[in-house]
Amino acid sequence: MVRVGLHVAAEKWLSGYIDSFRDEKGALHPLMEVKRTHGLRVRDNASMIASGLGWSGELLECGLTAALLHDTGRFPQFSRWGTYYDGASQDHGDLGEKTLRELFPAVDAASAGRWEDILLAVRLHNKKELPKEISPSALPLVRIVRDSDKLDVFRLVRTHVEENRINDLLPRIAPAGGYSEALVREVASERRGSYNNVHSLSDFLLVQLSWVFDLNFAPSFHMLRKEGVLSWMERILPPEETVNGFIRSVLRHAELMESA
Numbered sequence: 304m305v306r307v308g309l310h311v312a313a314e315k316w317l318s319g320y321i322d323s324f325r326d327e328k329g330a331l332h333p334l335m336e337v338k339r340t341h342g343l344r345v346r347d348n349a350s351m352i353a354s355g356l357g358w359s360g361e362l363l364e365c366g367l368t369a370a371l372l373h374d375t376g377r378f379p380q381f382s383r384w385g386t387y388y389d390g391a392s393q394d395h396g397d398l399g400e401k402t403l404r405e406l407f408p409a410v411d412a413a414s415a416g417r418w419e420d421i422l423l424a425v426r427l428h429n430k431k432e433l434p435k436e437i438s439p440s441a442l443p444l445v446r447i448v449r450d451s452d453k454l455d456v457f458r459l460v461r462t463h464v465e466e467n468r469i470n471d472l473l474p475r476i477a478p479a480g481g482y483s484e485a486l487v488r489e490v491a492s493e494r495r496g497s498y499n500n501v502h503s504l505s506d507f508l509l510v511q512l513s514w515v516f517d518l519n520f521a522p523s524f525h526m527l528r529k530e531g532v533l534s535w536m537e538r539i540l541p542p543e544e545t546v547n548g549f550i551r552s553v554l555r556h557a558e559l560m561e562s563a
């Protein structure tokens with residue numbers, strides 16, 4: 304059994320770890336503060352999804368712990384490189400796993416297997432492709448972290464766009480402008496887009512829309528609809544025939560999966 308309260312212990316540890324990045328006045332860099340609150344909201348999303356799925360006991364405890372710790376790597380990443388771009392620094396999922404292995408207090412031997420599952424969910428939370436072989440005990444954790452993370456990023460991006468400060472979150476994109484042709488072709492044929500082809504906010508939103516095909520659990524689709532994320536995107540994306548077809552397929556998929 305995982306020791307009772309692993310999730311509570313993880314929250315305490317993470318809070319102390321983040322404190323180590325505060326300046327002498329106790330202030331955290333605003334971009335690290337974004338990641339601190341993101342981690343808490345991702346945990347809360349996981350809690351809602353888990354409740355929709357009827358998870359309890361050890362599975363629930365591990366799901367919440369993995370969600371809470373998923374972005375641990377962001378803190379050493381920003382501290383060392385001053386950026387959240389993995390390409391210009393290090394993969395933050397890998398860095399999170401490494402940091403937890405080095406700094407998180409040892410878990411008892413009986414919990415070691417579940418702890419490994421949590422570390423795997425942290426490492427894989429940001430990977431475009433998942434490995435074919437993931438153990439049945441780790442798979443639900445990997446999935447709930449990826450869904451919970453995406454749901455909060457949908458929310459974050461929308462808030463930043465509505466408040467006209469998207470460049471605080473995504474400094475490298477143009478807030479206005481149409482789609483990049485390569486990206487439109489990519490999403491139309493592969494149902495997913497790569498960041499290399501993202502130049503404008505419209506491009507970024509298209510890539511975000513493609514994440515919908517990656518969501519795993521019916522309660523995640525339910526939350527997405529309840530928050531009006533997809534209808535908001537549909538409203539603000541510039542109309543273009545190829546893209547309209549893609550948007551329709553995303554909406555259809557979300558509707559089907561919610562009732563699956």
Ligand SMILES: [Fe+2]
Binds near residue numbers: 373374429452
């Ligand atoms: Fe992340």
